[in-house]
Amino acid sequence: MAAINAMEKKLAEYKCDTNEAICLKLVRFPEDLEDDSTTFHPEYSHQLFGDDEVAFGYKGLQIQLFCSAGNLTTLLNVKYTSKVTDTIDCVEPDDVESKIREIIPASSCSNTEDFVSLLEKEAKFKPFGTLLHMYSVHNEDAGEDITYQIYKAEMSCPGFQEYNERLQTFLMWFIETASFIDVDDERWDYFLIFEKYNKDGETLFATVGYMTVYNYYVYPDKTRPRVSQMLILPPFQGEGHGAQLLEAIHRYYLTVPKVLDITAEDPSESYIKLRDFVHAKLCQSLPSFSADQLIQGFSQKMVEEVREKLKINKKHARRVYEILRLHNTDMSDLEHAKAYRLEIKRRLVGPYKKNQRELAKMRKCLRPEELGNQMSQIDLQTQHEELEKSYQDLVEEYRRVLERLAQA
Template identity: 35%
Template structure:
């Protein structure tokens, strides 16, 4: 049975008025009027719970369709809502239709129009929206013709640029639909840096245009006594451009940009998703192989299979990795180096991983601190539960590492 947002099991006659918000909302980037007829470039949101509630459902409309179009460069929006029937509260006194426009207006820009002609009229000025910030990298993807990509850094003084602020506020619209528990940054806080990823393209009039296809925000925290500790906050590659290596390129560019700054201690991440953990592991692995081969390549790894202080110090100094991330890279490099058919070598790898996994479960006798999580507390005191937990976590880790190594090898083959 469908569950309405009111928390009531809907009677059968009302179920036609209930729908999944994620299924009825459709996004489309528009570069020409022809794109309006191209259903292949439509994409759906991943999250709508911050707009339509925890169940991500909309009630009160039959055959509902919500189209949100966006001009690729200026990020001007058009909203169109269509439905076959709206519920009649006089007939069903207990129920009334959700206010879709009011809910969406919390995130859609105030400049959003419901007039299609007015929206399309802005196409002729798309080429006026150039890039913001300082260019730090350009690249092309193999197999793509006449298309290039640019990565720009917008420094902390962006809060003084009104045009950028208005444009960036429109870009932030996508956060709530594609990042769980999303929130906008404080644009008056000068500790933010924004890295923008653009696609350079030619419009129908052969004019050069730039479409933002992703971005990452970084907050500069202070680290005692005179260091900075950048924390990666929001990471978004827009759906039409995912699974093509753009996230890897963007994150690598950020690490390479920040590691040039001697005041940067290391780079952290705020509440990382599983997808970001995988991306960061891949980038960290590549950085250590590229800049610290004397420590992380096969020969030195087999010679010194344990994590050394030199590895931790140099990975932080050269690649700006945290100690915990260096430890993960060390485990991946060791797995790369060993013979997977050698039981003794695999045992050493397994012990490395399980030792790291076990550390958070230990009771701190010196400071008499209990573990904060009761579930972990039980693992710390019950050997059988702990053994089962570590075995399960180890299987997850080795599968994760194998996926990262496969991705690493794939990208190495393209060089």
């Protein structure tokens, strides 16, 4: 038993956290290769390395996955200080390089010198597709405004399919349930953000992030674009690029008459916060969302105006109404605060009332013990407590949106 425990302890020394071992980098200049400050790590690696996100067989494992900043030309290097076979016979390490190569293009480099030579071609790289929007962000470190551009690309653009293959590998590291999409399906739209910068008098572009949108058919002659995947690369996060991208997409689809409204596929909490901010920002200048209209309650006029002018659906319009009404409500006034609270709770209580209606229908076919179980699940006191918590959580979310609006 002691020998087994000693062996388990020895083997444990060769386990590495793959989220720490994988080193990602967007390389602009050759000196970036040795600059640890430009390195970032995945949030997820379970799709390649299992739920434990562990690679076995190495000490000091470092999986370098470096990309040129613009064209995303890829360099893969696997380094380690020692391997399990150095000290223990008949135990094989994981083939980590083969796992990584499952998701990166076959054309990726494995030689640093070759990669550096390809960096020289970055000046020839230009964004794909049609320019939709341009904006600037002030960079405190550089002491200047940096220009960014948003493009809509087509899979038919020369070189874009190969570029997309390189770009989508980042999804695996930062979206928990990511998968590669079918590029042969023409109903996909692709939107990209690039930073525009200068080097030795030349204009270059760095990839910032992107979004994919699928156009679903809506009977009889409309489409409903659904945001599928959205990613702002870590070096650019927290600078407002996601909001710029989502707003640009709304403005683009306004030019497409057949679009009914815009939705999202299984949105994350962070995406919902982003969407709340963008929708509230866009809606606050609409006549139907003026202060005097908000105080009168949610209206069909609001629904129609946001769908016509911003491609926002009824459910999201209601959420924007609640956010902007909170902004226009004096919560220190007990009467106004109560009116707002009741307005929100009337919507939140809907699912509870639905359960009660369904229970009433089941009374005739449930045995007494089954009915008792169902009744216990909708205890009124519990409902009131859950309803109050839901209300307080929602108001806190709305306040954060309003704080961001104030800063914007």
